[in-house]
Amino acid sequence: MDKNEMEQLIAKYLNKELTDAEASDLKHWLEKDKVNRQVFENIVGQWHLSQEEVAASKVRVLQRIQTNQQVPTSTKTLPARSWFSSYGYRVAAVLLLGLGLALVGLLKSEWWRANDVATAVYVEKEAVLGQKLSFQLPDGSIVKLNAGSKLKYPSAFKGKNRDVQLTGEAFFDVARDEDHPFRIASNGVMVQVLGTSFNVRSYPDEQDVAVAVKTGKVAVSGIETKNRVTLEPAQMATYSLADQSINKKTIEANDPSVFGWVDKHLVFRDENFDVVLTQLSRWYGVEFKVEQKKNMGKRFTANFKNPSLVKVMESVSFVYGFNYKINGNRVTIY
Template sequence: MEVNREYFRISELMAAFSTGSQTEEDEKELQLWLQEDERNQRLWERLMNRETYEENNRLSGKFPANEAWAKIEASLDNDSKVRKMKPWRNIMKYAAILLGVLSVGTLYWWNQSTVKSPIAEQQIPAGSVGAKLTLGNGRVVDISKNNSLEITETDGTRIATDSGNIDYSMADMATGTPVLNEIQTMTGMEYSVTLSDGTRIFLNAETKLKFPVAFKGTDRTVELTGEAYFDVAKDAKHPFIIKNGNVAVKVLGTSFNFRAYADEQNVVTTLAEGKVAVSSGGEWRHIVPGEQAVVTVGSGKMEVRRVDVMFYTAWRTGRFVFRNEELGEVLKQLSRWYRFEYRFEDEGARSIEIGASFDRYNSMAPIIDMLGSTGLVKVKFVDKVLYISSVK
């Protein structure tokens, strides 16, 4: 590995391990690097040491990076040499962001009980279990974790809610015309539903699922807007189909994450187990575990790529995990769960990349502390709105 690239990669690994967002591949790569030379082990231990971190953080603040780059560029001709240099400037800028992430992640894990900012003290609580259920006759029922109900549908079907889940699989199913139900989580809510075939669906915040009380045809079709994790019951004779506009996902029995928010440009299917086929405009493509199908809403163009599934399913297991995500995207996701408004006072702050791992069920205080401690942005909370600006 070329020296500069090696240092850059190690800084990236440090950021991942410090924030708890490392992958299995990261762990294997780190072990190989540590085994190459005893000096690597000593370097890793020194860099991950708290006292070393604090000293490096103090010294790094004194380094005039912009002035140094200005001198380097001034010494080069305004030709191809400069153009060749600029990509490396971007890489070094990115490395600096990673080191900033490392500093924040390290401080957070070590000092989470002691760091208190005035903003964080204005608690922004985590979301909770809850949803609205719309029955076949249009009646709307408010359901929540502590609200156990027995409901009779228009066709006589009896269903029950309990402990954050509504279960149709054990219901006494009536015959006749299929009856559709709709369950919707609002901002700051999550819920789960067990369908009549035994399929379990976990709904993230701001998600709407439309489904039949009982599947009676040749397939098992539901409609979804928002984000949900599916554990689909196996049934080779009746494929399970999720629809969102012109996009459809067909499965026989598998586990995957489906994301299709109305305010986002992509419909994303991330496969954890099994095999699924994704369609856009009639074109079907199969993906396997560890792959993701991304359909651009406007054009219908589909891209299949390899990903680390954990980053797209962590919400299901109660965590927020971000790795090299733009702050604008991070806050969009967080606002759906924590129910807060935010404003960027400049585009530079929106595009800053960060990495972090947090407990989804804690208040937002640690996240606000993290943002303010990066040295990359300023954060203020006015009239229940979070304002973020770049540090000039």
């Protein structure tokens, strides 16, 4: 493998774009020579640095090389093997670090230019607990954020992809652009589309990431794995964070339990008590204090249209047989 091929493979590795065949080639190259692995580890270890930090590190490397090249003041002659293991090995290690840093600078600068990362200004929108937020992205796509969710995106899409990062739940109505796929990264899952409407649910305290399509077509894959499914309208993919598997199923068209929140429908479908309280906490921005649990084995199903907290609590308390008290943003169950 020549130098250019090696650089391309490492660049793809850093950007998580290796194919199975390329991953095998990279593994073979790493196992071929320990020097290869040292260079690779230096590059990967420095990848998180900024361009300025890489440049500063390269200066420090050169200074260390110059320091090591000074003639030893001791008149004692070292055996050849001892000299290599002490002085020569140190210089070699520093040179390897320098090579790694130089390659990092090259790869990062090329990758940054290709994706316009260096000049990108990012915007972050957040819907706090008890709030929902609608806004338009620079490409004309419409996003609706559910409570307790964040979306990070560039102020202008300039690269080959339109990349955003999601925490929580959002509904996307993506403006079609076949030359620039729209990609959402969220909790180890990558969702890619050209133009469609769909829902992504990916809260940090939940064990699964769910993607459901309303119109168009969506590809869902694990960022660290090769698992991938394609979804069409009325289909949902659930990605398990535990084993990184993806399950695909058919749902109702415009399923209210999936898409209902966009139109202010609070929907529960055979949910347990803890899930009900979690969803109510996000929806209304309240904190629950449970002093006594009753009938916890029951499941709760309901569909409310833009309800007040009192209206929902009346239904939930009837099913589970408890009393409650609302005091500001605190709900006590007893």
